[in-house]
Amino acid sequence: MNNLPVESYSQAQYPVIGSSPRTLKLLIDALENEKEDRLSDVYGTGELIESFQTKVAALLGKESAVFFPSGTMAQQIALRIWCERRNVRKAAYHPLCHLEIHEQNGLEELHGIESVLLGAEDRLLTLDDVKAMGEEIGCLLLELPQREIGGQLPSFDELEAISRYCREKGIPLHLDGARLFEIVPYYDRSEAEICCLFDSVYVSFYKGLGGLAGAILAGDSDLTEQSKVWKRRHGGDLISLYPYILSADQALELRRPRMELYFNGAKELSSKLSRCRQLHVVPEQPVSNMFHLHISLPLDRAASVLNQVCKESGVGLASFVRETSAASCCTEIHIGDRYLSIPQEKLDEALQLLERLLGEAAAE
Amino acid sequence: MNNLPVESYSQAQYPVIGSSPRTLKLLIDALENEKEDRLSDVYGTGELIESFQTKVAALLGKESAVFFPSGTMAQQIALRIWCERRNVRKAAYHPLCHLEIHEQNGLEELHGIESVLLGAEDRLLTLDDVKAMGEEIGCLLLELPQREIGGQLPSFDELEAISRYCREKGIPLHLDGARLFEIVPYYDRSEAEICCLFDSVYVSFYKGLGGLAGAILAGDSDLTEQSKVWKRRHGGDLISLYPYILSADQALELRRPRMELYFNGAKELSSKLSRCRQLHVVPEQPVSNMFHLHISLPLDRAASVLNQVCKESGVGLASFVRETSAASCCTEIHIGDRYLSIPQEKLDEALQLLERLLGEAAAE
Numbered sequence: 204m205n206n207l208p209v210e211s212y213s214q215a216q217y218p219v220i221g222s223s224p225r226t227l228k229l230l231i232d233a234l235e236n237e238k239e240d241r242l243s244d245v246y247g248t249g250e251l252i253e254s255f256q257t258k259v260a261a262l263l264g265k266e267s268a269v270f271f272p273s274g275t276m277a278q279q280i281a282l283r284i285w286c287e288r289r290n291v292r293k294a295a296y297h298p299l300c301h302l303e304i305h306e307q308n309g310l311e312e313l314h315g316i317e318s319v320l321l322g323a324e325d326r327l328l329t330l331d332d333v334k335a336m337g338e339e340i341g342c343l344l345l346e347l348p349q350r351e352i353g354g355q356l357p358s359f360d361e362l363e364a365i366s367r368y369c370r371e372k373g374i375p376l377h378l379d380g381a382r383l384f385e386i387v388p389y390y391d392r393s394e395a396e397i398c399c400l401f402d403s404v405y406v407s408f409y410k411g412l413g414g415l416a417g418a419i420l421a422g423d424s425d426l427t428e429q430s431k432v433w434k435r436r437h438g439g440d441l442i443s444l445y446p447y448i449l450s451a452d453q454a455l456e457l458r459r460p461r462m463e464l465y466f467n468g469a470k471e472l473s474s475k476l477s478r479c480r481q482l483h484v485v486p487e488q489p490v491s492n493m494f495h496l497h498i499s500l501p502l503d504r505a506a507s508v509l510n511q512v513c514k515e516s517g518v519g520l521a522s523f524v525r526e527t528s529a530a531s532c533c534t535e536i537h538i539g540d541r542y543l544s545i546p547q548e549k550l551d552e553a554l555q556l557l558e559r560l561l562g563e564a565a566a567e
Numbered sequence: 568m569n570n571l572p573v574e575s576y577s578q579a580q581y582p583v584i585g586s587s588p589r590t591l592k593l594l595i596d597a598l599e600n601e602k603e604d605r606l607s608d609v610y611g612t613g614e615l616i617e618s619f620q621t622k623v624a625a626l627l628g629k630e631s632a633v634f635f636p637s638g639t640m641a642q643q644i645a646l647r648i649w650c651e652r653r654n655v656r657k658a659a660y661h662p663l664c665h666l667e668i669h670e671q672n673g674l675e676e677l678h679g680i681e682s683v684l685l686g687a688e689d690r691l692l693t694l695d696d697v698k699a700m701g702e703e704i705g706c707l708l709l710e711l712p713q714r715e716i717g718g719q720l721p722s723f724d725e726l727e728a729i730s731r732y733c734r735e736k737g738i739p740l741h742l743d744g745a746r747l748f749e750i751v752p753y754y755d756r757s758e759a760e761i762c763c764l765f766d767s768v769y770v771s772f773y774k775g776l777g778g779l780a781g782a783i784l785a786g787d788s789d790l791t792e793q794s795k796v797w798k799r800r801h802g803g804d805l806i807s808l809y810p811y812i813l814s815a816d817q818a819l820e821l822r823r824p825r826m827e828l829y830f831n832g833a834k835e836l837s838s839k840l841s842r843c844r845q846l847h848v849v850p851e852q853p854v855s856n857m858f859h860l861h862i863s864l865p866l867d868r869a870a871s872v873l874n875q876v877c878k879e880s881g882v883g884l885a886s887f888v889r890e891t892s893a894a895s896c897c898t899e900i901h902i903g904d905r906y907l908s909i910p911q912e913k914l915d916e917a918l919q920l921l922e923r924l925l926g927e928a929a930a931e
Contacts, residue, residue, distance in 0.1 A: 228603040230594075230810055239592040272636055276802025309800030313677045409806060416805045436673030437801050438640025441780045442773060446594060446810035 205526040207506040215519025217549055219472070222413035222458065222539030229415055233450040243443045247431060255448050256419070259455075263404055264395025265421035269430050270448055272439045274381055275306050277405045277420040278344070280433040283314045284426055285375040285403070286341030295319040295336050296344040297328050299351035301379060313437075316341065327355050330364050338372050346379035347397070348386055353485035353495035353535075359390050366400035376400070381407040384459050385491040388466040402426075408447070411465060411492050413539055414454030417447030458539070465492035468538040475554055481561040485533075493537035500564055502526040508560045509534075518545065518553035569890040571870040579883025581913055583836070586777035586822065586903030593779055597814040607807045611795060619812050620783070623819075627768055628759025629785035633794050634812055636803050638745055638771050639670050641784040642708070644797040645767045647678045648790055649739040650705030659683040659700050660708040661692050663715035665743060677801075680705065691719050694728050702736050710743035711761070712750055717849035717859035717899075723754055730764035740764070745771040748819075749855040752827040766790075772811070775829060775856050777903055778818030781811035822903070829856035832902040839918055845925040849897075857901035864928055866890040872924045873898075882909065882917035 212218065223229060244252035252270055260268035271277040279302070282294045294310065296302065298320040302310050310316045321336055322328035327349055336343075345365065348354035357365075369376040378401040383394055390397060398404045403422035408414035420430055434440045469489040476496060477484050485495045498505040505524045513519045521534035576582065587593060608616035616634055624632035635641040643666070646658045658674065660666065662684040666674050674680045685700055686692030691713055700707075709729065712718035721729075733740040742765040747758055754761060762768045767786035772778035784794055798804045833853040840860060841848050849859045862869040869888045877883045885898035 224604075225607040225609060225807065226603060227598065227601050227605045227607070227809065227813075229607070229807075231598055231601075231603050234591065234595055234598070237591050237595075239590060239595050240588075241591045243589040243591070243593070245589060271802070273802040273805055275799070275804075279802065306802075307796050307799045309802070312800055415810070416807050432671050435639070435671045436676055437803075438635070438637040438643065438670075438673070439802060440639075441637055443589065443593075443780050445591065446779070449591075 209509045211513040212519040212522040216517035217545045218519040263398045267424040267427040268421040271418045274418040277418045289341045291341040342375045344377045354493035356490045375402045378404040385411040388463040389490040408451035412454040415450035465538045497533045502532045516553035573873045575877040576883040576886040580881035581909045582883040627762045631788040631791040632785040635782045638782040641782045653705045655705040706739045708741045718857035720854045742768040749775040752830040753854040772815035776818040779814035829902045861897045866896045880917035
């Protein structure tokens with residue numbers, strides 16, 4: 204699939220997406236209130252890393268947690284450990300799982316684990332899919348929300364049913380919670396209440412939380428202790444991980460309490476956008492701070508419209524568009540601090556302009 | 568082998584080892600002259616990472632370079648690429664190679680590569696060892712200097728002969744140059760003159776250079792492009808690596824010009840220490856900024872002597888001791904900015920005290 208950047212987005216006075224630009228300010232801010240004689244973590248030990256791990260483990264309701272440089276590393280390792288315990292080198296997940304489409308097939312190349320794809324690309328995987336996969340599986344991974352289909356979620360009942368089924372069958376259940384904090388308002392359940400359905404959990408600190416990078420893998424102590432050995436093997440046991448940890452901690456404190464605001468923002472914006480005839484949003488009602496915006500225009504014309512809206516109104520609605528067919532494309536919108544600070548009249552002006560330009564482009 | 572910390576070392580007024588404590592100051596200093604609106608690298612792209620890669624590639628005389636979070640990751644990946652090209656899953660190196668003793672067997676567990684150990688634990692590997700290994704090998708790794716035996720180096724002639732032999736036989740030769748900058752003064756050859764003997768090179772930024780963490784893998788563009796795919800698979804292709812890059816760049820500029828001073832410091836200190844009857848240094852004449860100090864005393868008594876010297880004189884000579892037999896132990900000393908700033912009379916006072924206490928302990 205082709206992608207096109209929306210050229211003017213990086214210059215937008217009012218970018219809609221996320222919380223802040225990816226500049227050095229992120230790290231400078233994270234260090235602002237720190238003492239310069241505070242000791243670094245050293246190869247996974249020391250107060251700085253251990254206290255953060257303990258804090259996040261408690262938040263997720265898990266016995267133990269380990270900080271990783273990336274979710275890619277954390278999740279491959281979790282699946283490797285589960286697959287070895289089950290003695291089955293197969294992991295099941297959605298066809299658009301991060302491991303399947305963004306990791307250059309690392310799970311197989313490094314760990315010899317085969318993927319079993321459940322369900323279909325355009326919908327959530329269901330309890331029926333899980334039941335149909337059989338029991339010869341090392342681990343089942345669920346991603347909440349399912350990012351590549353706009354951030355969709357199963358009902359909590361369905362989630363509980365899948366969890367119950369896996370426990371009955373002895374199948375380890377892992378949560379790709381890259382955007383876990385973002386779904387707390389919709390489910391109206393705490394992180395711990397969601398995580399208790401899973402045997403292991405990964406969370407990210409640079410999605411909705413807007414930190415620098417880094418991830419946590421949480422579960423029982425057996426799992427996390429083993430994961431440290433694998434972290435060393437992967438080359439992720441750095442002498443110092445503190446830049447990411449300090450930023451993660453700051454982002455967690457700052458933005459975790461704002462997830463309801465972001466969720467409401469996503470609902471509001473998606474509702475406004477879906478009034479345009481050439482647009483539709485997926486999911487129709489956002490269930491987190493994100494949604495996908497589908498545009499019934501060819502890629503280059505959609506990019507040109509979004510570019511013009513951005514230049515004329517100052518509002519950057521999208522940073523890129525991705526082709527979905529010869530006549531349509533889509534983009535991803537996730538709401539953070541930036542959206543919340545856009546003056547209402549500016550946004551409405553941009554949306555009116557967007558509607559007019561889309562209409563003109565469709566009529567050409 | 569048992570290790571004992573020298574308890575008072577962390578409080579020493581004059582620690583001998585390295586350049587600075589591992590505190591947040593390292594990162595705060597690296598950001599000091601940076602503008603807060605400078606853009607982050609993004610998944611291995613962007614001016615910040617690309618300009619540093621280009622700079623280090625030029626310094627090492629290689630076509631291309633890739634920044635990695637760790638040497639563990641960079642080296643496993645280099646060996647994987649060479650082994651796949653040769654279609655032989657065997658890598659040859661010294662028995663005390665980092666991959667063999669510090670990486671939890673990651674090379675085999677993740678890459679299915681078997682290690683072929685050349686030479687012996689107590690000496691450098693030689694051209695004869697290389698010739699004896701046969702040609703069914705995916706890659707040969709040389710570590711310069713060989714850290715775990717005190718930082719020893721082959722003669723440059725021997726190095727050239729090994730390189731020539733490998734080229735004749737078509738065996739890829741990789742340099743573990745974790746301490747490459749540290750050997751430039753002894754060989755009296757530039758980094759590029761050393762690296763041209765090798766097909767790929769890894770260098771570290773937190774050993775003698777004293778940066779935060781991070782590594783470069785350099786070689787031809789085919790190798791480095793492939794290494795980026797593997798970096799993604801390993802979970803090392805972080806959205807932002809800039810904390811390490813900024814620190815690495817600063818450390819390189821600051822300390823690369825000081826390597827001769829550190830080398831001279833190591834020769835001076837090792838010569839003074841070897842006057843004590845209970846001590847001997849390996850190598851007898853340092854060839855870099857480091858050496859091992861062997862102590863003819865049982866572990867606990869050596870630790871107690873070093874502790875007392877540190878407390879009474881303020882000079883921290885060693886941070887730990889490692890048992891080598893029931894009656895002996897050793898420690899590692901590497902020279903950086905700290906040694907250079909210790910007043911001569913303080914150091915001499917500490918060495919006199921050390922000699923007296925070692926004599927008393929040996930007589931007990």
